[in-house]
Amino acid sequence: xxxxxxxxxxxxxRPLPGxxxxxxxxxxxxxxxxxxxxxxxxxxxxxxxxxxxxxxxKGMDIGTGKDLDDYLVNGKPVPxxxxxxxxxxxxxxxxxxxxxxxxxxxxxRKNDKIPVLCGGTGxxxxxxxxxxxxxxxxxxxxLREHLxxxxxxxxxxxxxxxxxxxxxxxxxxxxxxxxxxEIREYEKSNPEKIVGLPNTESVNFGIRFERAVIRERITxxxxxxxxxxxxxxxxxxLKSGLTPxxxxxxxxxxxxxTQFVTGEISYDEMFRLLNTxxxxxxxxxxxxxxxxxxKGVKIHWIDGQLNDEEKTAxxxxxxx
Numbered sequence: 621x622x623x624x625x626x627x628x629x630x631x632x633x634r635p636l637p638g639x640x641x642x643x644x645x646x647x648x649x650x651x652x653x654x655x656x657x658x659x660x661x662x663x664x665x666x667x668x669x670x671x672x673x674x675x676x677x678k679g680m681d682i683g684t685g686k687d688l689d690d691y692l693v694n695g696k697p698v699p700x701x702x703x704x705x706x707x708x709x710x711x712x713x714x715x716x717x718x719x720x721x722x723x724x725x726x727x728x729r730k731n732d733k734i735p736v737l738c739g740g741t742g743x744x745x746x747x748x749x750x751x752x753x754x755x756x757x758x759x760x761x762x763l764r765e766h767l768x769x770x771x772x773x774x775x776x777x778x779x780x781x782x783x784x785x786x787x788x789x790x791x792x793x794x795x796x797x798x799x800x801x802e803i804r805e806y807e808k809s810n811p812e813k814i815v816g817l818p819n820t821e822s823v824n825f826g827i828r829f830e831r832a833v834i835r836e837r838i839t840x841x842x843x844x845x846x847x848x849x850x851x852x853x854x855x856x857x858l859k860s861g862l863t864p865x866x867x868x869x870x871x872x873x874x875x876x877x878t879q880f881v882t883g884e885i886s887y888d889e890m891f892r893l894l895n896t897x898x899x900x901x902x903x904x905x906x907x908x909x910x911x912x913x914x915k916g917v918k919i920h921w922i923d924g925q926l927n928d929e930e931k932t933a934x935x936x937x938x939x940x
Contacts, residue, residue, distance in 0.1 A: 636664075636734060637939055640823045642725070644737040646671075646745055647827035648905040649898065650837040651924055654690040656827065656931050657738035662693040663932065664736075667728045668700040669721060671739025671748070674871050676712050678704045680857070682850040683873035685841075701728070709862055711799070711869065717744050718752065718817060725818050737822065742908030749824065749917050751817055757806040767798050775801065793868055824917065825935055826909060829924035838898050842891070845873070854881050872897045 636643070643666070645657040657668050668691070670676075674684040681688070691698045701724035706712050721737075721744075728735045739745060746752070767775060775797045779790065782804040790800035829837065854877045857867060864882055867874040872894060880890035913919055920938055922931050 636823070639821045640939075641729065642735045642737060642820050642822040643935070643939075644671075644745065644749065644822045644824040645827070646738070646824065646909065646919070647740060647924075648834060648902040648909075649685070649740055650834060650841050650902070651740075651827040651829060652928075653738055653740060653827060654687055656928060657736050658691050658693055658698045659928055659932055660935060661698045661734075661736045662696070663936070664734050666698075666734035666736045667731075668698060668736045668738050669724045669728070670700060670702040671717075671721075671737055671741055671744040672703075673712065673714075673717070673741040673744060675703050676705050676717075677708050677710075677870065678706065679860075680708055680853070680870060680874075682845050682848050682853045683871070683877065685845070699733075708857060708860070708870070709866055714743055714747055714752075715757070718747055721748055722818055725820065729818075740905055742905060742912070746908070746912050746917070748817070748820060749822055749912065750915065751820075757803045760802050760805070763802055763805060764798060767801060772797065779804070795865070795869060823939065824919045825938075826919045826921045827924045827931070828906075828921045831903075833924070834902055835899055838902060839895055842895055842898065846891070851877055851881065854878055872901060 643660065643664075645653050645660070647653050654668075660666065661668050672684070674680065675686050677684065686703065688703075691700055702717070702720055705720065725735050737745070737748060767778075770778070772794045775794065776791045779785070779797055779801050782801075785791070785800075790796050850873060854867065854874060857874075858864070858878070858881065864878045867878045876885070876890050876894040876897065879885045880887055885893070909919065920934075922934050926934070
């Protein structure tokens with residue numbers, strides 16, 4: 621079991637200064653967000669609310685990078701929310717995330733703790749930090765039957781006609797693209813239902829590495845996860861009844877490892893394609909965060925090369 625190098629953990633920063641009632645830790649994949657958030661939460665008597673679109677799934681641990689040991693600080697667990705809350709096979713969405721975030725946020729505040737929002741799913745972070753108005757969109761069987769006649773390329777073209785994409789991953793998978801069109805069509809013909817988001821005023825910190833460094837970290841982490849049994853995890857999920865198409869919905873790792881397990885590609889090809897795809901994904905994450913900044917979300921960027929205690933000191937200094 622791995623513990624963080626924090627001696628004599630004590631509460632040193634409560635309550636938050638000024639108007640703030642939440643801290644957000646964000647950044648692209650492989651930047652150590654969870655570890656830093658846990659260390660911070662232990663110091664300020666906080667609880668973590670995950671903003672990760674895949675870590676909500678039970679039993680999908682290695683491929684989603686849960687790293688649950690990171691929630692242990694000096695052997696003591698840091699409370700966390702929105703991890704392992706739905707079964708594989710279910711298609712969790714941003715509306716449900718906002719609902720569950722609201723419940724978790726209110727619970728943390730009711731317990732007189734500080735919420736620490738942590739994750740890398742840009743859509744989820746943006747939805748909270750900019751207060752999205754979201755629709756709970758039901759499935760439209762007739763529309764889906766109509767859309768099923770089109771190629772994926774035609775569906776992508778149709779989706780882009782609605783304007784800026786809510787989520788760039790909506791075009792990476794046919795089923796996701798159809799669902800995105802279904803949502804846009806619903807928005808056109810139905811008044812918006814405003815999710816009762818709590819009044820959040822967050823001070824936001826991002827972890828940033830130079831591109832060459834993040835590429836090295838991604839490759840190293842991928843090798844580690846494969847050694848830890850990511851292939852075995854995919855095989856177990858397939859044996860549990862999930863189809864290859866369903867697994868592809870859950871992200872790059874499951875998509876490419878499933879292709880290897882089912883014999884579509886070799887192990888070396890799987891590693892090469894997956895490694896490249898994760899690098900591209902990290903780049904898209906940073907693009908999303910920059911777009912959030914342009915739309916008014918203030919992010920204090922922290923040099924990823926600092927050690928955990930130095931990063932924490934940067935945050936605590938900003939909170940004075």
